[in-house]
Amino acid sequence: MRVRARRSVSWVAGALAAGVLVVGAGGCSGRGAGEGEGGGPPKATAPTPDDTTPDRTTPGQGAAAAPGADARGVPLKAYATWGLAGPLAPAPAKPDRTPVLKPSGPPVVFDRVRTNDKVVFLTFDDGAEKDPQFVRMVGELKLPISMFLTDSVAGSDYGHFARLRDAGGGAIQNHTTGHANLRTLPYEGQRKQICDQQDRLEARFGTRPTLFRPPYGNYNDDTVRAAGSCGVKALVLWRESMQIHDMRYAEGDRLRSGDIVLAHFRGPDELKGSTITEMTARMLRRIQDQGFTVARLEDYL
């Protein structure tokens, strides 16, 4: 059993210990092992290029229902277009939350948010796949995704991720410059991986990230200290990881309120032929089927 830094807020300590297996199985190195689901892929037909204007409103926050649209302001036809059976419920306009981030002191570490709202949070890592269809999906469905970007793979086209952020109202966060296993590096090496990426993302996107995800979920006390030294307020792990067809759970086979769900920017080469939009549709159906909707992680911190 790996030992993890325990600088977390108290209520997540047990959850982190329980989540070690999920982290190991579903982290950045996971390449779809264990796929075996019988259900066929969704028929996520590419939309026609007529209604492509990105919507910059915050999803689910007071959007007025227009004719033919749901309470999130999403046209009902968009759900069918992207392979969902029905609308996603709106996230509460006023989140039920206990502040997670601290104004000072070392970063906190968490893998879920304490809330009674029936919401989970979508996070996407790395940044290798840059499928324009995913920008359209995120915009049309108003998906507020948190993107943890690694410079060595995402940096070839940061514009793609700016478009994703603008389309869905999500946020850009830090996932190192080179996707190193930080536990193998001394403090200064870790600091370079984390803090150089803080600088690059701030220079490119205009906002300094507050959240950091260590590659593979691997970190130690030096990681927390290094991240805190350059403005990171929290290390964000996860409770569930989305594979090609299956969602892997930290405990049992159910989502819980406030869970953080990990996915990756991956394309057909890594998804056995599936696209990122098909994988995301499957993930959203798992979430819907269990009575949850998606919310913006940063709004709950």
Ligand SMILES: [Zn+2]
């Ligand atoms: Zn990663």
